[in-house]
Amino acid sequence: MAFDEVRRVVAKLESDIARGPIVPTVTPQEIQSYLAARYDFTKPLDLDDVTADVERMLRMWQVQVTHPRYFGLFNPSVTLASIIADTLVAMYNPQLATWRTSPVANEIERHTLAWLTDKFGFPANASASFTSGGTEANLSAVIVALTRAFPDYGENGLRGLSALPTIYMTAAAHHGYQKIAHMTGLGRRAIRTVATDRRMKMDLGDLARQVAADRKSGFAPFMVVGTAGTTAAGVIDPLPDLARLCGSEKLWFHADAAWGGAAIISPRLRPHLAGIDAADSITCDAHKWFSVPMGAGMFFCRHSDAVSEAFRVETLFMPEKTAAVHDPYKMSIQWSRRFIGLKLFFALAQHGESGYVEMIEHQARMGDVLRESLNRAGWRIVNTTPLPVVCFTRDGLDTAKFLAALHQRQIAWMSEVRLGDGAPAIRACITSFRTTESDIAWVVREMGRLT
Ligand SMILES: Cc1ncc(COP(=O)(O)O)c(C=O)c1O
Numbered sequence: 229m230a231f232d233e234v235r236r237v238v239a240k241l242e243s244d245i246a247r248g249p250i251v252p253t254v255t256p257q258e259i260q261s262y263l264a265a266r267y268d269f270t271k272p273l274d275l276d277d278v279t280a281d282v283e284r285m286l287r288m289w290q291v292q293v294t295h296p297r298y299f300g301l302f303n304p305s306v307t308l309a310s311i312i313a314d315t316l317v318a319m320y321n322p323q324l325a326t327w328r329t330s331p332v333a334n335e336i337e338r339h340t341l342a343w344l345t346d347k348f349g350f351p352a353n354a355s356a357s358f359t360s361g362g363t364e365a366n367l368s369a370v371i372v373a374l375t376r377a378f379p380d381y382g383e384n385g386l387r388g389l390s391a392l393p394t395i396y397m398t399a400a401a402h403h404g405y406q407k408i409a410h411m412t413g414l415g416r417r418a419i420r421t422v423a424t425d426r427r428m429k430m431d432l433g434d435l436a437r438q439v440a441a442d443r444k445s446g447f448a449p450f451m452v453v454g455t456a457g458t459t460a461a462g463v464i465d466p467l468p469d470l471a472r473l474c475g476s477e478k479l480w481f482h483a484d485a486a487w488g489g490a491a492i493i494s495p496r497l498r499p500h501l502a503g504i505d506a507a508d509s510i511t512c513d514a515h516k517w518f519s520v521p522m523g524a525g526m527f528f529c530r531h532s533d534a535v536s537e538a539f540r541v542e543t544l545f546m547p548e549k550t551a552a553v554h555d556p557y558k559m560s561i562q563w564s565r566r567f568i569g570l571k572l573f574f575a576l577a578q579h580g581e582s583g584y585v586e587m588i589e590h591q592a593r594m595g596d597v598l599r600e601s602l603n604r605a606g607w608r609i610v611n612t613t614p615l616p617v618v619c620f621t622r623d624g625l626d627t628a629k630f631l632a633a634l635h636q637r638q639i640a641w642m643s644e645v646r647l648g649d650g651a652p653a654i655r656a657c658i659t660s661f662r663t664t665e666s667d668i669a670w671v672v673r674e675m676g677r678l679t
Contacts, residue, residue: 251635297640299656302516310520313574317567324565327553337569349505355532357560358568362486363404365511365527373480375538377450391448400458430465451480457488462613467503483507490517520571587661594658601672616658627652
């Protein structure tokens with residue numbers, strides 16, 4: 229099938245978005261009354277009219293995250309190949325729960341995941357699956373780690389355990405772990421917040437002290453989450469030392485590389501992820517730095533026996549044992565599952581690994597350009613990272629007022645961030661492979677007029 233029409237539409241959309249506003253000004257009431265007036269669903273509408281109307285709403289009433297000057301939370305610009313892939317998925321609607329239903333879709337996913345499994349330095353027999361996003365991948369990690377550490381957990385739950393399990397991470401770990409602690413039955417109070425050093429990396433001395441103190445008090449430490457690229461500031465915890473400590477303390481080491489994990493394919497950035505190959509499990513999102521549409525997370529685990537134990541199920545409507553094929557529903561959380569992996573496969577096939585490396589290194593370079601430009605313009609940079617996220621401030625800056633003006637004048641989308649006990653600062657992350665040096669120069673110049 230030729231996708232010339234999609235190509236044409238996407239190209240036009242990209243250029244329209246790049247020339248248009250980034251931040252909408254709209255109230256909930258405005259949208260609600262617009263919808264109520266047009267869509268009471270009592271009579272059918274013309275599909276072309278609905279399409280045109282919804283597109284118009286999407287143009288007017290959302291932050292344009294694919295805009296080259298969207299420097300926000302990690303919502304990427306998306307490649308044409310990944311858009312075409314998602315369209316094909318919607319058209320064929322394969323169900324990937326079992327291998328037999330969707331042999332080719334399952335094998336495409338496994339082929340794509342095997343490529344990244346190898347990049348992370350995991351063994352070829354490691355388990356890997358696509359997830360809805362990083363949160364599901366992190367949830368999977370906690371469930372597998374709990375099941376491995378406490379074999380009784382699967383049947384009797386936490387109430388069957390003699391000691392309460394505890395989990396360790398810094399305050400900068402993703403907020404999703406609070407919900408995960410709730411959902412798994414650990415409870416939010418099972419999360420131990422580990423101190424950080426002056427570069428905001430996990431302080432392993434404090435980790436060791438807390439683990440020892442908890443053991444002494446009758447808790448059962450079982451897992452440490454090291455973040456490889458914190459959401460707020462791009463900090464990479466000391467992965468090699470963390471791996472060693474977890475190994476000697478018999479703790480599960482999960483590397484949350486939801487955003488930063490894509491750096492593993494870049495020869496320039498890969499050294500910053502050294503030690504990730506020693507993790508027990510890894511989260512990496514394709515819908516962040518691999519620039520494919522949401523949702524596309526990935527969960528990698530070196531112990532596939534632990535994964536199958538954690539997610540084993542019996543159903544009345546499925547044969548207990550299928551032939552020697554991989555049935556994803558027995559190795560992960562989801563049953564009905566979309567063909568998530570096709571967008572990464574498609575984009576990799578079109579751009580090749582070298583094209584992807586170029587895209588990722590371009591964004592890292594734009595991060596450096598932004599950092600240097602802000603420095604030259606008198607801003608103070610308050611984070612240190614090789615990843616393209618820059619947190620900055622200036623004496624006396626009113627961040628809320630500054631951001632309101634930045635957005636109102638459609639200069640760029642940035643957000644407020646609080647790092648440790650510091651005052652609020654501005655966070656700007658290069659999330660688009662289309663952001664250029666001239667975008668950055670223009671933004672920094674315009675920002676100077678606001679202060
Ligand atoms: C480090 C980290 N982990 C996990 C997540 C959650 O991923 P998702 O939004 O795909 O659920 C994020 C999201 O920003 C993240 O930055």
